[in-house]
Structures are given as structure tokens and as C-alpha cells.
Amino acid sequence: MSLPRIAIDAMGGDEGVRVMIEGAALARRRHDQFQFLLVGDEERIKNALQDHPNLRASSEIIHTDGVISGEDKPSQALRRSKGTSMGRAIEAVKAGDAGAAVSGGNTGALMAISKLTLRTMPGIDRPALAALMPTLGDNDLIMLDLGANTECDSRNLVQFAIMGAAYARVVSGRAEPRVRLLNIGTEEIKGTELLRDASAILREAAKELSISFDGFTEADKMAHGNVDVVVTDGFSGNIALKAVEGTARFVADLLRRSFSSSLRSKIGFLISRPATELLKHHLDPNNHNGAVFLGLNGIVVKSHGGASAAGVANAVAVTARLLEERVTERISADLARVGDSSLWMPGAQEERA
Template identity: 65%
Template sequence: MTQGSWLAIDAMGGDKGLEVMLAGVAAARSRAQDLRFFLVGDEAAIRAGLADHPTLSAASEIVHAPVVIGGHDKPSQAIRRAKTSSMGIAIDLVKQGRAGAAISSGNTGALMAMAKLALRTMPGIERPALAALLPSLGETDTVMLDLGANAESDARNLVQFAVMGAAYARTALDLSRPRVALLNIGTEELKGNDVVRDAAAALRAAPHLPLDFCGYIEGDRLSRGEVDVIVCDGFTGNIALKTAEGTARFVGDLLKRAFRSSTRSKIGFLISRPATELLRHHLDPNNHNGAVFLGLNGLVVKSHGGANEAGVANAIAVAAKMVRDDLARRIAEDLGNFEARAA
């Protein structure tokens, strides 16, 4: 059995509990029969839950972990319990080379801190970044990073994020030369602060990279599908992501309220239901679940804390694809090429 066939699952993470996590893992296994899993957490609870998933049971190994990292635990507290927690042990299985990736729906800050401490950053990478796929009006989704791993970033960090994001887009979206843009307050060359302008200058001076740098993009164009990778610091990215998610929920709730306002509106809802169902599916975060920590010596995927069975399965599918396509190698090659040319 190859390393890439095994994935480590933090079975105790997430808001919806062990039952949903196991159902999601079982759904992922049904789509990809070659996958095998380390299910990390309370052994008795996992064994009882596997009674409902006999096929998954045959493809899994339970790794007992007595401690669960809570949603309100500080990263510093979580790190001290890394060796006994389901999250920490799942990451350690990647460090040992026994699993190709770790997947957790738990505390994002704790997961980032544990992963960075255990796996360390790749040579040449100063800071890891959190990247995710966002729905767009284009032919494919859009990669966005950093979404919260780093509150502050300098120009060199943003350039590295661009290189990593492009490698991720080539893998996840099957693009040979992803279109990359920096998130900014305008599209003119003189817009933005020194950090963004210096990063743009460095990317313009690197045409040898396997990406097409498109300059700047504003926040109102995030979902238009005009670029494939959007790069920013983690503070900006996290706010932009949460704003987009909140707007999507607002639109959905507004439509529900409008369709319930009168008998005529209810009839209109029945007529337009296929279109509204398509909208709901497109905006459902479970269909785009699975953010990846890029730049580490090992793959770690963050599943949304409130993900349902389908969302967990999608996060696992993201992890499996990254392992199969050897994302870490692609990032290392691209970054090495950039550094050599720059020197």
C-alpha cells in the first residue's frame, strides 16, 4: 500500500460530531476505492460508529487519541496537547510518512499551529498559507490565499503565495498557466500600499513562472471568474472570505423571505424552483469544502467546522487529489525556479 493511499482523519473535530465525520469518510471511500484511513480519536466511540459503515471499517485503522481540541482552545494550549490529541496525532502520522495528508474539521488556529510546528515550512518558504476554492462565474472555481494563516505579510510572502497558489490551481483545476492577481483597492498600477506594489513588480519580472500575472483585482470581482488565483495577506483574505459567505447567506435568506411573502410569490417559487436550487447548490460551502495549508513539508486540509457528510467527503477528495498529484513537489520546483532566476 502506497503512502498516498492512506489519509489521517481527525475524527473528533468539527461541530457536528463523530457520526457526520464517519459518514463523510465513508462517502469519500465509496467514490475512491483505493483510499485507506487512519481514524484518530476515541477508539471506543469510533469502533461503535463504524458498525454503521462496514465497508469503511475494512479500509480503516483506528488510532486512539484521548484528547479533543475544542473550538475555543488557544493554539498555545493545543500545542501542549499535540501528542495526545486527535488533531495532533493525525498530523504526526503525516510527519512519520504513514499518511499522505491529514484532514480535520477542528479549530483552525490550533490546526495551523500544530501543523507548522510538526511539519515545518518547506525550504524557501517563509510562511505557509491557507488556500481554498471559491465558486465563480467562470468555467472553474477560483483559488484564494491567504485566508487567515498570516495576519501580516510582506511582498516576498505574497510572491511565494502566488507561486504556491498557482501550483495548487494547476493541480486542483487542471490549468497549465493559471491567471494570478493580487487583491487590491484598485486596478491601476499606483494603487495599494508598498507591499502590494512591490509584490506586483516582482511577479511582473518573473515571466518564466508557470502562471500569467494579471495585475490587481478588486473585492467586487472575486467571483467573476476573471482570474484563477487571488493573492492577499491572511487578514484581508479572511475578511473577504467571511464577507462573501455572509453575502451568499443573505441572498439566500432574502429569497426565502420574498418567496414566502404572498401566495403569488409561493407560486413564483414553484415555477422558478430549478433555478433557485441551482443557486443554492452553487453557494453551498459544502460543495467547495477543503482548504489546504500550502508551504509545509506535508499536506494538511482544513474542513469547515459545520460541514455535513458531503462537505467532509469533498475535503477528503481535495486531500486525495493533492497527494496523487504531488502538490508539494510542484511547489518546491516552481519556487526553486523563481529563486534561481531571481538570483
């Protein structure tokens, strides 16, 4: 199947051109139908492409002089976006020259430029940043929002649930994704008023939304594998995500220290190496790299700034899957199906009270 081209912000990420080009090349080797727009400093991109003839043959370069730095505030990035690799990559999506954009650059700037350039979909107030997280079950968990919106109301959370469920159908194939709201407890009386309002709306609209909704989940239960989508505001979601990532690094470092503490431990490591390698693979964030801004009129995927080439390749694979499965069209269809519902329109909570 021929896919639309994917625009790569070649200057984004902690290491910039080298890792972004290596990641795109790795993705191209795994999936030879991928085509790319490589956006950034033309000379540096051409130099990086010398070791990747397969990628060079399937790519077009768009030269830009400007780069959005990690220190740029969103307002600064917006003012100078047109001459930057990030801005041009997103503009390519708007113009139809690419089906999606991938960047490892400044998250706040990427959100601001994407929202201004692509605008939000009809029926969506705010885009949300969604990512896949590993679980103990046979499914990956989708969590949103992870930092795009620090403050949300119940209407936003319901919209996030609709978008997350559409994404989950692509990832899991489940017709009615299991959706939960992140809270400090599972009891209906727990949490803020807006969480309880969102829960009430989703319970009433679950059948109409084609989701399986059963209230709240707590952060320590997310990895059990019995939920497909966890919905929260960007402030709580970002904290939860970083806590999970930090815990994974802590466990990996603790095991490394334990296995090197004595000769007996080193022998034990050799015996248990297959299991520890499996654990390492499962906890490696590069294997789940690629967070998507849902709710825009176009696909924009955020690669972790410190991602390896394998991580960038995974972000590209996520992007391609979103394009192939037409996730934006799926969200639009779901919104159209429930668009006239008074259950989650402004003022619905007051009308029900």
C-alpha cells in the same frame, strides 16, 4: 490508483465523530481506493463505524484521549498536541503512516501544530491557507491566504502566488494560471507599498514562474471567472471570505422569504424551483469545503467546523486530489526553478530601488 492513507481527525468539527465518520464513509463510497487512519476516541469511532462497513474495512483506528477544543489558543494546543486526535493525525503524516491529514477542528491550533510538526518547505517562509471559491466562469477560484498570516510582506505574497499557481494547475489544468493580487483598485498606484512591490516582482518574474500576471483585482470582481488565483494577506483574505459567505447566506435567506411571502410567490417558487436549486447548490459552502495549508512538508486540509457529511466528503476528495497530483512536489519544483532569482529574495526591493 492506490493512494496513501488519509488521516482523519475524527474528533474535529462542531459535531465531531458522527459527521467526520459519515463524511469519510461517503467519500469512500464515491472513491473505493481511499484508505483511512481514523484518529480519536476508539470506542466512539467503532460505534460510528457500525453503520459504515465499507469504511470500517478500509480503515485503521488510532486511539487518543485528548481533543483540541475550539477555545484552545494555539500556544495551549501546541503544549498538549501529542495526546490529541489533531496532533496524532498530523504526526501520522510526518511519520509516513498517512499521506495527508484532514481536520475540522480549531484553525489556529491546526496551523500551529502542522507548522511545528511538518515544518515549512525550503524556500517558503510561511504556510498559507488556500481554498476554492465558486465563480461565474467555468473555473473555481483559489484564494490565499485566508487567515494563517495576518501580516505579510511582499516576499510572502510572491511565495503565496507561486504556491497558489501550483495548486491552480492541479484544479484547472491551466499551464499558466491567471494570478492577481487583491487590492482596493486595479490601478498600479493603488494599495500599500508592499502590494506594489509584490506586483512589480511578479510582473518581472511572471514568465519565469509560468503564470499570467496582470496586477490587481478588487473583491467585487473575484467571482467573474477571469482569474484563477487571488493572493492576499490572511487578515484581508479572511474578511473577504467571510463577506462572500455572508452574502451567499443573505441572498439565500432573502429568496426564501420572498418565495414564502404570498400564494403567488409560492407558485412562482414552484415554477422557478430548478433554477433556485441550482443556485442553492452553487452557493452551498459544503460543495467547496476543504482549505489546504500550502507550503508545508506534507498535506493538511482544513474542513469547515460546521460542515455536513457531504462537506467532509468533499474535503476528503480535495485531499485525495492533492495527493494524486503531488501538489507538494509541484511547489518544490517551482521553487527550485526560481530559487536563485534575486527578484523575490530578501532585500531585492532595495536592490532594485
